[in-house]
Amino acid sequence: MLGYAYGAIRQGADVQIVRVQADVGPGFPRFTIVGLPDSSVSEAKARVRNAFHHSGLPFPKGRITVNLQPASIRKQGSWLDLAIAVAILRASSPQPIPGDATVFVAELALDGSLVPQSGLSAIGLHMYNEGLNHLCISQDQRLPWPFHRRFHVLRARDLADVVEQLRDPREPALDKTEIRNRFERNLHVPFHIGGRAELRLLSICAAGRHAMMLVGPPGVGKTTLADALVHLLPDLPEDHALEVAAWQEIVDPDYIFSLRPPVRKPHHTISPKGLLGGGRWGTPGEFTLSHHGVLLLDEMLEFTHTALNTLREPMDRGFIECSVLGKPTELPADFQLVATANPCPCGYHGYGDCACLDVDVRRYWSRCPGPILDRIDIIHHVNRAAGRDEKQDDLNACAARVREARAILTHRPTGPRLSEAADRALRLACHQLRASERDREKLTALARTLAALDGQEDILVPHVEEAMIWRRPGSMSPTRHALAVPQKKSIGGDI
Ligand SMILES: [Zn+2]
Structure with missing residues (x-):
């Protein structure tokens, strides 16, 4: 039988x-x-x-x-x-x-x-x-x-x-091992967010999933700021969270299902293979493990040039191609890049006593390929002089606004559209500053996020103007950042 x-x-x-x-x-x-x-x-x-x-x-x-x-x-x-x-x-x-x-x-x-x-x-x-x-x-x-x-x-x-x-089917028994690990958002953590500009930066990046890099001297709170961003991110939709669990369980058998976005912090000695994953069985690398979440590269300029170059494909396409069991396969890698960096080898260029020569600073920044820096939406120099003026209410309001803005951006795929005046302003600015096509694309995306944060249907001129403050076209080259001096940003809009 x-x-x-x-x-x-x-x-x-x-x-x-x-x-x-x-x-x-x-x-x-x-x-x-x-x-x-x-x-x-x-x-x-x-x-x-x-x-x-x-x-x-x-x-x-x-x-x-x-x-x-x-x-x-x-x-x-x-x-x-x-x-x-x-x-x-x-x-x-x-x-x-x-x-x-x-x-x-x-x-x-x-x-x-x-x-x-x-x-x-x-x-x-x-x-x-x-x-x-x-x-x-x-x-x-x-x-x-x-x-x-x-x-x-x-x-x-x-x-x-x-x-x-x-x-003889029975009523399904309650699952004793089921753990509803709904993240209790504890925004009362002692995050020193810095000034108003930093809080605005976090809400923009959290709402629009923009790649950001924080530059500043040791101890200014770059890593804390990056961690704070993670706490502002809204919960994942169920389908995304299940996809995340499927990948995480491969490397962590004790992974507990959660709606929180995954955060991966690879060490700067990691190899390109460790980032990309693949191999015979399609083992996920750090890119795939941070799918739908955040890839946090602390001290990004300490990573090898080859490792940083592997960021290009996932940042452009949201996946990486590899071969699993002889079959060409796409591993998902749609992550938000958050990076931190010192301004120079000693860490104090533009912030105090720096003993480095200009040539050393330039060499230090050339560790990161220019095309990768160009793909980062916002490179922000953390200002040590910024006041610690964050308030609990600001953070809670910020998290709520981020959730609303994300909903606008997610449920309306085209998001807020450029108004005629804003389109004109953007064209003019891009022409005058000889902005690249990528600059223009990033500026539009930033302006769209700013409009969503304002709850606006259209992208208005002030949104384009603020986007220009966060990302100055043509300014993302390693040389420019090597010699950058932190400036206080004048920002519009509510936090
Ligand atoms: Zn220095």
């Missing part, structure tokens, strides 16, 4: 739904698994046989052949144990076992209990996209809470419990 069950495997970033076929027939007792299993899948034979025995279920006598479809793809891991056991049960049981559309994902212990697996989000997301919505897992399995709403989840203790529940 033949029996079937669906299982799933995750190999690196790749998920595959596997149809397990079991054939039980007369003959010399023999248990064979075909369909390119590796040794970890083949070992399921011992686990399944013992699980039957300890669950009080009769293990069929005779010849058992299990085929894993598609047979052309190599399978690894213990994810298919439960699906293999259910397929054998269906092939050998005189009474039918319902749940044909259920995907069974669990390892079996020798005593028949179901062992939870790490990294189920990627499988859940794949199933959801394929329209499969019945899932059977261990009762101790951690599963992001949005899946409980999207799937019929059968949580079972052991193999016998699975059979019992498939024949």
Whole structure:
């Protein structure tokens, strides 16, 4: 007799739904698994046989052949144990076992209990996209809470419990491991935001996901400012958060699902490979791990020139191309870049006693490729003289305004449009300052964010003017920043 069950495997970033076929027939007792299993899948034979025995279920006598479809793809891991056991049960049981559309994902212990697996989000997301919505897992399995709403989840203790529940469905039990890790935004943290310009900068970058670089001497609070930006970012939509979980679980089996955007802070000694990821199994690098979140490069000029050059593709396209298991694949890498840098090797150029020669400062800034600096929307020199005039109310108002502006920018893809006068002003300024096409693009994006922060339908002239203050066309070259002196920005609009 033949029996079937669906299982799933995750190999690196790749998920595959596997149809397990079991054939039980007369003959010399023999248990064979075909369909390119590796040794970890083949070992399921011992686990399944013992699980039957300890669950009080009769293990069929005779010849058992299990085929894993598609047979052309190599399978690894213990994810298919439960699906293999259910397929054998269906092939050998005189009474039918319902749940044909259920995907069974669990390892079996020798005593028949179901062992939870790490990294189920990627499988859940794949199933959801394929329209499969019945899932059977261990009762101790951690599963992001949005899946409980999207799937019929059968949580079972052991193999016998699975059979019992498939024949006699119960009300789904409450998930004890479900953790609603909704981030309590604690803006009462002792962030020294600096002056009004810094607070405005944070709200612009948080609302529009603009790449920013903070330049200043040691101890001026660049890293704290970058951290504060992260706290101002709104929660992710559920779909984005699930995508984030699917990637994070590959490198962190204990990752707890959260709606907060991920933040990655790679060390400056990281290799280009560590940033890009890829390899045989498509292991995510820092770019992919910060997808939908923030990539924070502290002391950006300390990273190698080659590593910084790899930023070009993800900053332009939001993904990187690589080869996974021989197939060309796109790894997502839509992150917001936040960088900090000292103004010179000693750290005090333009801020006090600097012992560096101009040539040293220029050489220091040339570590970062010009095209990468040009792709950063705002390079802000943190002014040490700025007052510590942040107030709790300002921060809360700022977070609320950022959320509203993000909603405007997200739900209306074109966002606020350039009014006629603003368009004229932008053209004129770009012409006079010989702005590049990228400058023009970035200025329009900044002005759009400023209009969204103001709750305006159209981009007005003041928005263009303020955008010009934040990003002066033609001023993003390494040389210009090497010799820059911090200036107090005169900004318009509400914080
Ligand atoms: Zn110096």
